[in-house]
Amino acid sequence: MKKFFCLFVLFSFINSYSQDSIAVKSQVAKAIDELREFIAIPNDALNADDIDDNILWLKRKFGERGFNTAVLETENLPLFFAALPVEDSKPTMLIYMHFDGQAVDPSKWDQPNPYQTVLKAPEGDGFKTISFDELSDDINYDWRLFGRSTSDDKGPIVMFLNAIDLLKKEGAEIPFNIKVILDGEEEKSSKPLPKAVKQYRELLQADFLVIADGPAHPSENPTVIYGCRGITTLTLTTYGPIKPQHSGHYGNYAPNPGFQLARLLATMKDSEGRVTIPGYYDGISLDDSVSEVLKSVPDSDKAIAEKLQFKSAEKVGSFYQEALQYPSLNIRGLGSGWIGPKRRTIVPESATAELDLRLVPESDGNRLKQLVKDHITKQGYHILDHVPSKEERLSYDKIVTVEEGNVMDAFRTNLDNSYGIFISNTLKNTFGKDVVQIRITGGTVPIAPFINELKIPAFIVPMVNPDNNQHSPNENIKIGKLAYGIQALYAILSSEME
Template sequence: MRKTFFFFLLSFLIDQLVSAQTPEVLAIRKYGNRNAGNIINEFSEFLSLPNVAADPAGLQKNATFIMAMMNKRGIQKVQLLNASTSGVPPVVYGEVIFPGAKQTLVFYAHYDGQPVNPTQWAKELDPFQAKLFSNAINKGGINIPFPTDGSYNKEWRIYARSTSDDKAGVDAILNAYDAITKSGLTPGYNLKFFFEGEEEAGSTHLSEILEKYRPLLQSDLWIICDGPVHQSGKKQIVFGARGDAHLDLTVYASKRPLHSGHYGNWAPNPGMMLAKLLASMKDENGRVTIKGFYDDVTPLTAFERKALEEVPSVDEQMKKELGISAVEMQGVTLSEAIIQPSLNINGMQSGNVGKMASNQIPTYATAVLDLRLVLGNDWKRQQQKVIDHIKTEGYYVTDNEPTDEEREKYAKIIKVIPGQDGINAQRTSMDLPIIQKVIAAVKTTSKDQIVLQPTSGGTLPLFLFEKYLNAKTVTVPIANHDNNQHAENENIRIGNLFDGIETMGSLMMIK
C-alpha cells in the first residue's frame, strides 16, 4: 500500500515540476524549424531505398546510408553488427561516450519494411519515391511539391514505404542527436544507437546479435522508437508489447474438385468444415473458447491498472473512423482488449471467388491464425492449446499432406504447421526510477496528457533484450496513428516527425 501511495505521489510531483517546456526542448525545436528542409531532403533520400526482406542488396544499401548519417553527425564507433548466421541484415551501431556519464541509454529503431504491392497503392504514389501531400489522401489531401524554403505545415503528409514504420524512428533519433550537439547541449547519459534490419521478418536472428555483442550492448535502458502515438493524437509511452505466434491450417476433403450439383449435400465441403472449426474457437462475445487460453495471464499491477484507467477512450472515434458500429468484445474498451491474449484470422482461402468463381466443391481450405500473447503466455504453449482444441473437434492432425490410408481412416483431417518465429510478450515495471525520468522527460515536450500504456497491441522483440542482455525497455512511439503501416499508402504526418525529434532529444537529455 505504501509503495502504491509513493508511486502516485511521485507521479503528482512530476506533473507539478513539468509544467513548462524546458530550454533544452525549445532549443531542439528551434533547430528542427531552422533545418526542416535539410531534414526532409535527407529523409526523402532514405525513403527512396527499397528495404524489403526479399531484397538483401537493398537492405545493405539502407545500412550503408544509415552509417553515413551517423558518421556525418560525429557518432563514434559506427559499425555493422552481424549475426552468426550468414546473409542476415546487419544491425547498424554507433555510440557517444560523455565525460562523467555513468549510465547508458540505447536508442532502437529498425530500417527494414514490409513487402509492397505497388498496384494497391494510390495511382499517384510509388512506394519508394517520397511524395508530399497537403493532408491524408483519404481526407482530400493532394500532391504538392516539396517547398524550396524549408517551410512545412504540420498537417502535411509524406507517403512512401517505411515513412512511419520505422525509418521515421531512425530519422528522429539521429536528428535529435544532431539538434542536441549543434545546440551546444550535453547529455548526462552515454548514448548508443542500434538500428535493426530484420524486425519486419520477425527478428529471427536478433538473439544471435545480442548474444554475440553482449558486452558492447550493456546499458541501463533501451528506448524503442517504433509504432504510433495514441489514437487521440496525444503522445504515449508504452511499457510492454504483446507477443505473437502463428498457425497455418489446411482442412482436406476429396482428392479432386467436384461438381457442386452432382456431389453437393454428399461430399464434404472443406470451406464449410474450416469455417465451423474456426467458429468453434470464439463465442458470440468475442471470448476465445479454447481451453486454458487465458489461464496463464499475469495480472496488471495496481500502477498499471491506474494508468489503464487514465488512458483516453477513443472507441467511438475509432468506430466512426473505421466505419464499424459494433466491436468484437462487447463492454470491453480498445485499451482493455489489447491487454488480453487474442486469436485472429489473418486470411482464409478455398476455391475461387468473383469472376473466377465456379460451381465446385474444392479439395481443401486453408487459413492462417495469428495469436497475440500477453505477459505470462508462452508462444509454443499457446500454439499447443489451439492444436489440442482442434483435436477435441474431432480432427486428425498431421503436419504433412494426408496419405490414402489416413483418408480412409479419418473423416476430418487437418494439416497444422505451427510457425517457428513466435515471440513472447514483455512488460517493464512503471515504478522504476529510470522509467520515472523517461515519463518526466516526455512530459516536457507537450502541454497535453502523456498517455501511459501498460502494453501495446503490437509486437516487438522486447523479451529478447530482457532474455539475452537482462535489459529494461520502454517504447516511445512517434508516428501518427492513421499511418497505414504494413499496408498500402503508408505515410507520416510532418508534425509527428518533428515532434518525434523533440521527444527523442528530450530523452537523450535526461539526468
C-alpha cells in the first residue's frame, strides 16, 4: 500500500509538472509574438521620438492587464509607471526595468534589420535562420530570437506581462502590491533618475525593489544579485605641438603627447594591475563570512581566462568574485594621431585617455576622482578643465585637461535580508536548483537613487542567457530563458513570504 501511495504521489507530481509545462509553453508562444511586436518599435536611447513610441505601446499593454499607468515627466525623457490597485494590508514590490536600447549599426548584424526579430537555431558553432512558421506547440527552448533589446531589456518586460497573464488564467492571488517603473534612458546613464525618484517619492514608495535586468550566471542556474558597482569617468588629454608636425623635422624635439600620457597612466597601476594611488582601496574589508559567499559562486577562473584568451589575471583579488569587491580604474579608450591605413609620420598635437572608475559601496566616486587628480599633480602636471591657451602652453612643461563625468553610486543589500531570502528560496523551490547568490556584480544599474531616497533593499533577478550579446550586434535571447523568466516571475509574484 505504501509503495502504491508513493507511486501515486510521483504520478501526480509528474502529471502536474506536465500540465504546468504545457501552460508555460502556451504562454511562451504568446510572449514570442508580443516580443516581436515590441522589438519592431525602435528604441535608440538617443532618439526621443523612439522613446515616446515605446511608451505608447507600454500604456496599451499594461492597461490591457488591468494596470493603472502614468507617464512621469523628468528634466529629460519621461519614465513609465504602472501599478495594480493597492491594498494597504499587502507589502509592496517595486519592479525596475528599462525599455531603451543601444544604437545599432545594421551592417554589423547577421540580419537585414535589427528591429525585425529573427528566429535562429544552433548549427555548429553558430546559428541558422529559420522561419517562424516552424514554431510548433512543442517549442524548442534552444532556439533563439535575435534583435535589438530582445534580452536587454525588452525581453524581461514581456516576461513580466506574460507572467501576469498566467497568474490571471490560473486564478492565482498576488500577495503583494505591484508597482513597475520603466526607464527610457538607462543606456545613457539615467541622468534624470535621482531627481525624478525624489519628485515621485510617494508614488514609488515600496517595501523592496526587484530589478529584472542582466544575464544570469554562466552556469544558467537561478541567480540573485545583491548589489552592483557604480561608475564615474575621467577624460585625460595631454598636449604636444599646437598642430601635428612632421616627425622627421620635429621628432626628438617637439614633446610627444602620446609618450607623456603613456608615462602618466603607467604610474597609476603596478605590473599586476593593482592601483598604486594611495587610499584608492581604503575602507574595504572582506571577512571569512563574505569570502565564503564569494567562493560559493560556481565560477572557474581557468574557464574565464580561456574564454577571454589571456594567460594570467590581474591581482586585485585572488579570484574573480573577490576582484569585483574593489573599485576599478580602467582605460576604456586611448587615442593619439592616426593608426592603421591612415597612419602618418607625425608628432601628434594631443593624446587622450578615457577612464572609467567602477565603484563599490565603500568608495565615493568624487573622492576617487580627486585622488586620481591629486596623483596627476604629484607627477608634475598642471591640471586644467579646458583646452590650454597659448599662454598656458608656454607657461607649463606638462599640461593635462581633465574632464569629469557624473557619479552613479554603487549599492549592496545584506545577504541576510528577509526579502532576499524570500526571493532566493522561491527560485530554489521553483526550479529545484541551488541559487547562485552574487554579493555584487561588476556592471552598473542605476538603482542607487531608489535605495538612497526610498530606503529600501534591492535585488537583481537576471532572466536572460549569459551569451546574449547585449549592447553588441546580434543581441539575442534563448527561448528557454523566456520560459524561465515567466516561471520565475510567476513564482515570485504569487508566493507568500514566510
